Amino acid sequence: SAVISQKPSRDICQRGTSLTIQCQVDSQVTMMFWYRQQPGQSLTLIATANQGSEATYESGFVIDKFPISRPNLTFSTLTVSNLSPEDSSIYLCSVEDWDMGSSGANVLTFGAGSRLTVL
C-alpha cells in the first residue's frame, strides 16, 4: 500500500497566521484527499486535490480559507489561513489504495496527521 509522509506532525500557531501542511506519497496517485478531525472525533472531508486542476471543496469549506496545491502526482499542500482557535484540529491527507484482500475494493490510506493548535 501507499506510504504517506505528512509534515509538520504538530504545530502551535498564533491567531491570524497561516500554516501550510505538506503531504508526500511514495507513488503516483490521481486524487489526494484532505480531512479534518477534531480531537476524539470523526473525519470530515475538506477537499479533493487533483493534479492539474483546482481542488474540489466540500460544503462548508472554501478555497480562501483552505487553499490547496497539487503540483504533481505525488505531492500536495493544504494551507489553513487566517487561523483562529476554532481551526485547532488534526489535518490528515489520504489517497485511494487497493484493498488486496477484498475483491479489489478501494480503500483509503492516511498520513499520520498534522495536529494544529491555535492560540
Added chain:
Amino acid sequence: TQLLEQSPQFLSIQEGENLTVYCNSSSVFSSLQWYRQEPGEGPVLLVTVVTGGEVKKLKRLTFQFGDARKDSSLHITAAQPGDTGLYLCAGVRAGGTSYGKLTFGQGTILTVHP
C-alpha cells in the same frame, strides 16, 4: 443528520471482556470499511465488507455486514489493552463514484483497562 450512526461513542471495559460496536444507516452502501486509529497516527484499515450478510474475522475481531447493506458491526472477543483506540466505520453509498468521499461514522473511543 449523520448518515452513518455509530454507537456507542465511548466504551471503557476491562481486559478480557467482549464488546460490540454498531454502525447503522437508512441508506444502502456498496461497501463498509472499519478503521482503527491510535493517538498521533492516521486511521488504519482493518477490513472491508462488500457483500450483504458477509462475516469477516481478523483474529479476535469479527466484522459483519447487514443483509440489506445498511449496517455493520464489529465484535471484539477478549479485549486487550492493545485494542485501545478510536474505531471508525466508513462507507460508500451505493452509486457513489469516489472512495475519497467515504462517509465516516462518529467513531467509538475504546479504552481497555488492564
